[in-house]
Amino acid sequence: MKLTTVWLDGLWDRNPGLIQLLGLCPLLAVSNTIDNAIGLGLATLFVMVISNASISLIRHLIDEAIRLPSFVLVIATLTTSAELFMQAFDYPLYQSLGIFVPLIVTNCLILGRAEALARRETLLISTMDGLAQGLGFFFVLVSLGAIREQVSDIIILAALPSGAFIALGMLIAIHQVIQKTLKQFRAITKSDIKGRRVRTTGNIP
Amino acid sequence: MIFRLALFGLIASSLVGVIYVITEPMIVESKKDARNKRLYSLAEPLLSEGKIGNPINKVLANDAPVSLINPLPVTPINDGKLQIGAVIPFRALDGYSGTIELLLALDIDRRIVGVRAIDYKETLGLGDKIDVQKADWILQFNGLRYMDLSPTAWAVTKDGGQFDSFTGATITPRAVVDALAETLAYFETYPEIVGGGK
Numbered sequence: 001m002k003l004t005t006v007w008l009d010g011l012w013d014r015n016p017g018l019i020q021l022l023g024l025c026p027l028l029a030v031s032n033t034i035d036n037a038i039g040l041g042l043a044t045l046f047v048m049v050i051s052n053a054s055i056s057l058i059r060h061l062i063d064e065a066i067r068l069p070s071f072v073l074v075i076a077t078l079t080t081s082a083e084l085f086m087q088a089f090d091y092p093l094y095q096s097l098g099i100f101v102p103l104i105v106t107n108c109l110i111l112g113r114a115e116a117l118a119r120r121e122t123l124l125i126s127t128m129d130g131l132a133q134g135l136g137f138f139f140v141l142v143s144l145g146a147i148r149e150q151v152s153d154i155i156i157l158a159a160l161p162s163g164a165f166i167a168l169g170m171l172i173a174i175h176q177v178i179q180k181t182l183k184q185f186r187a188i189t190k191s192d193i194k195g196r197r198v199r200t201t202g203n204i205p
Numbered sequence: 206m207i208f209r210l211a212l213f214g215l216i217a218s219s220l221v222g223v224i225y226v227i228t229e230p231m232i233v234e235s236k237k238d239a240r241n242k243r244l245y246s247l248a249e250p251l252l253s254e255g256k257i258g259n260p261i262n263k264v265l266a267n268d269a270p271v272s273l274i275n276p277l278p279v280t281p282i283n284d285g286k287l288q289i290g291a292v293i294p295f296r297a298l299d300g301y302s303g304t305i306e307l308l309l310a311l312d313i314d315r316r317i318v319g320v321r322a323i324d325y326k327e328t329l330g331l332g333d334k335i336d337v338q339k340a341d342w343i344l345q346f347n348g349l350r351y352m353d354l355s356p357t358a359w360a361v362t363k364d365g366g367q368f369d370s371f372t373g374a375t376i377t378p379r380a381v382v383d384a385l386a387e388t389l390a391y392f393e394t395y396p397e398i399v400g401g402g403k
Contacts, residue, residue, distance in 0.1 A: 032330045036329075061209060063206055066210040070210060073210075073213055073214060074213075074217065080221050085228060087232045087235065088232050088235060089231070089235070091235040091238070098326070152330055156373045158330075159330025159331055159373075160331075
């Protein structure tokens with residue numbers, strides 16, 4: 001697996017918030033203000049990176065039977081630590097995020113990455129994947145927070161959970177449109193290159 | 206394998222234990238800081254002359270309203286030897302999602318210096334406008350005394366009072382205004398609790 005694919009996947013092609021639609025509960029619930037979004041985004045990123053790294057490190061030590069309990073153990077440990085750090089360094093933020101800090105444990109994005117990637121890949125790839133996916137989630141969370149905070153003064157709906165669904169739907173739609181245009185563009189340039197390609201060596205299928 | 210899992214558990218819990226031991230004093234400190242900051246910002250108009258004293262627990266008579274805990278910790282603001290005001294915690298039990306904890310600063314004539322919501326679980330984006338970080342709503346009480354308004358005016362506009370509630374949420378401001386009115390009325394009857402005379 002290439003590092004560029006890992007980064008592209010996390011940030012754009014398979015973005016956790018826009019394509020995989022994982023971790024929707026915190027994404028919808030905590031995106032009502034920018035401050036909350038940044039706080040929870042960073043906490044999730046922290047848990048994500050270290051959980052991917054440590055699961056990659058212990059991947060040879062665990063077999064099928066204790067795989068899931070070990071993952072949950074790692075994630076729960078990290079989330080509790082994140083909670084303690086947040087209380088120590090930014091108590092007001094901890095207060096305004098409330099229940100959603102301990103709920104990072106149940107964020108299926110983190111368990112999903114552990115299960116899908118970190119238990120097979122090297123430390124470097126897993127850490128980078130944690131970073132990429134975490135940042136991808138962070139950016140969606142913050143954009144949603146920014147949009148909802150701006151709009152909620154005009155339309156009350158934006159502050160409510162249903163507003164979060166609508167705003168997220170619009171973001172996904174925009175993502176799809178850009179993705180489609182990009183694909184078409186890529187197809188055009190590809191055929192262009194193909195047309196002008198000159199055969200230099202043998203054995204091209 | 207089961208021993209391995211047990212070993213993981215042991216390592217993980219000792220890690221959390223170490224982090225807890227390290228952060229615990231900081232957490233206590235930051236909780237105290239957060240509280241002091243609120244006390245300070247609330248009592249600021251009084252603090253140009255005075256200092257925040259140590260809270261004193263006062264036992265209330267049986268007719269105390271539910272908005273006050275018994276015994277009531279009253280933090281006096283002192284100027285030298287004289288008390289010039291007090292900061293009192295109170296609560297609104299009938300918020301939209303549970304109890305709203307508030308702080309109230311009064312000067313010695315029982316005029317409101319400030320009110321702040323310090324702990325609440327009201328709907329984010331709607332009911333949380335009682336928080337001064339989100340909106341100026343709670344500042345409208347500043348400078349008022351209970352006697353300045355008729356008892357019926359101490360309510361939200363929807364209930365015939367004179368305080369605005371915000372769009373989309375009536376229960377939260379109603380709970381706050383009613384609890385505040387109850388509390389102030391009680392201190393008019395027992396002014397000695399907050400250090401004032403009749």
